[in-house]
Amino acid sequence: MGSVSIPFDVLAEPTRRRILDLLLERPRLVGxxxxxxxxxxxxxxxxxxxxxxxxxxxxxxxxxxxWYELRPEPLREVDAWLAPYRGLWGTSLDALERxxxxxxxxxxxx
Amino acid sequence: MGSVSIPFDVLAEPTRRRILDLLLERPRLVGxxxxxxxxxxxxxxxxxxxxxxxxxxxxxxxxxxxWYELRPEPLREVDAWLAPYRGLWGTSLDALERxxxxxxxxxxxx
DNA sequence: AGGCTATATACCCGCAACGGCATGTATGGT
DNA sequence: ACCATACATGCCGTTGCGGGTATATAGCCT
Numbered sequence: 342m343g344s345v346s347i348p349f350d351v352l353a354e355p356t357r358r359r360i361l362d363l364l365l366e367r368p369r370l371v372g373x374x375x376x377x378x379x380x381x382x383x384x385x386x387x388x389x390x391x392x393x394x395x396x397x398x399x400x401x402x403x404x405x406x407x408w409y410e411l412r413p414e415p416l417r418e419v420d421a422w423l424a425p426y427r428g429l430w431g432t433s434l435d436a437l438e439r440x441x442x443x444x445x446x447x448x449x450x451x
Numbered sequence: 452m453g454s455v456s457i458p459f460d461v462l463a464e465p466t467r468r469r470i471l472d473l474l475l476e477r478p479r480l481v482g483x484x485x486x487x488x489x490x491x492x493x494x495x496x497x498x499x500x501x502x503x504x505x506x507x508x509x510x511x512x513x514x515x516x517x518w519y520e521l522r523p524e525p526l527r528e529v530d531a532w533l534a535p536y537r538g539l540w541g542t543s544l545d546a547l548e549r550x551x552x553x554x555x556x557x558x559x560x561x
Numbered sequence: 562a563g564g565c566t567a568t569a570t571a572c573c574c575g576c577a578a579c580g581g582c583a584t585g586t587a588t589g590g591t
Numbered sequence: 592a593c594c595a596t597a598c599a600t601g602c603c604g605t606t607g608c609g610g611g612t613a614t615a616t617a618g619c620c621t
Contacts, residue, residue: 353463358532365535371568384610386569405567405618413539420537422468423530425475429523481598494580496599515588515597
């Protein structure tokens with residue numbers, strides 16, 4: 342609880358992003374993920390724990406198996422953070438020009 | 452060079468995100484950023500170095516001053532990674548349902 | 562019950578990141 | 592020339608993360 346902060350740090354890990362990409366196709370078992378990642382099983386579990394605590398995945402227990410499934414909600418915050426930047430690329434050349442245009446003399450703060 | 456990898460790790464740092472947010476408004480001097488961040492000046496410079504190497508900011512030298520300005524291009528890759536996930540939130544309840552629907556028996560990989 | 566399977570947890574290690582202080586370097590001002 | 596300003600870099604200490612191995616836990620199967 343307390344996952345108000347954007348899960349950028351969770352997504353910073355390439356392995357964890359790969360896990361999410363794999364779960365994007367379909368839910369998977371830990372063993373399956375482990376195999377795909379070329380990682381030790383505990384290593385995989387650890388990443389899954391982080392993802393779980395970030396609310397990015399959910400677990401469904403079936404006997405001893407654990408089906409991990411995607412939970413994209415937290416990615417909303419990433420999307421939200423990205424929003425003001427979106428549209429800045431590709432519009433003209435860069436954001437610079439307009440900025441340099443909009444600050445001719447007022448650059449000292451009170 | 453070699454910034455093919457998505458700059459998630461760079462964005463994982465809250466301070467660096469704050470810097471980008473500040474630069475979103477207008478270009479700023481290092482001292483100005485330092486003040487806003489409540490951080491030591493060298494600390495700020497180091498973060499700026501990371502952002503620079505990630506191509507997320509650009510520097511314009513004016514005498515001894517350095518104007519740091521935003522360069523949003525690399526955020527495109529973040530946006531691109533996010534793309535397949537976008538639309539998964541809010542559509543129905545979750546992505547789970549459809550997944551659980553689409554894998555009744557084929558769960559073993561070839 | 563015993564053993565096998567599937568996953569989680571505990572512990573340890575190595576390394577890289579963040580922060581601070583001290584110092585280097587360049588430019589301006591006087 | 593000298594000192595101040597603005598920033599970068601170097602070095603250090605601490606901390607946290609990612610990975611591995613060993614071990615616990617839980618549920619099947621015979």
